[in-house]
Amino acid sequence: MNQQIIDDLNRRYTAKKYDATRKISPEDMETIKEALRLSPSSINSQPWKFIIIESDEAKQRFHATFAHHHQFNQPHARDASHTILLAHDPRFTRDKFRKRVDAEVSSGHLPADMYDNFMGAYAFADSNTDEHGNNASWTKAQVYLALGNLMHTLARLDIASTPMEGVDHELIGELFKEELDGHVCEVAIAIGYHKDGEDWNHSLPKARLPMREVMTVV
Ligand SMILES: Cc1cc2nc3c(=O)[nH]c(=O)nc-3n(C[C@H](O)[C@H](O)[C@H](O)COP(=O)(O)O)c2cc1C
Secondary structure (H helix, E strand, C coil), X not given: CCHHHHHHHHHCCECCCECCCCCCCHHHHHHHHHHHHCCCCHHHCCCEEEEEECCHHHHHXXXXXXXXXXXXXXXXXXXXXXXXXXXXXXXXXXXXXXXXXXXXHHCCCCCHHHHHXXXXXXXXXXXXXXXXXXXHHHHHXXXXXXXXXXXXXXXXXXXXXXXXXXXXXXXXXXXXXXXXXXXXXXXXXEEECXXXXXXXXXXXXXXXXXXXXXXXXX
């Protein structure tokens, strides 16, 4: 067993209270942003936008999105060093995919004469698109891969985090309309440093089902 990986996964936990005086360094923020950008996705679709809430103004705006729901997550909006909105594109079209295939070729990953073959992979998106052009359930699944990658990255950096499905996607959609650019945010993650003595979830044992219940080796 690789102890470093297991230690990372045991150490990470969902923080319940942040120390508002502690900020993530610019260098660690660069690592976090690059880890998100490098996340894999089906057919390399990258159907996402990641919005980093850093300024006091943006934190205040995010705080206001808890006016109606999920107030238990609201304190993190101001206290956490940053919050990241992970947003998916509910209408990931063939034209948008073309931009990804362009990057496949310009990066040197895909030979130019394979362009049309790679475009054919859009069939994966197509088969997950309804008659109105909506493929949100498929693009949202891609965003969760980025979330998983990010949580491990944060554990390695010893940065605390709180993944949050307890967010109001409608109010976020209104108050961050410009930044979202047509994307939908149904999951966010607060990141920073926990407040000593006030974070009841810190240092508790992991509560997971036994191996035999979740794992089958055949
Ligand atoms: C996708 C997702 C959404 C979650 N939403 C919330 C949330 O809104 N608020 C919260 O306090 N915890 C939230 N959690 C934390 C889970 O309850 C937590 O991960 C789980 O109980 C396992 O505990 P651990 O993260 O401390 O290992 C969420 C976790 C995930 C993965």
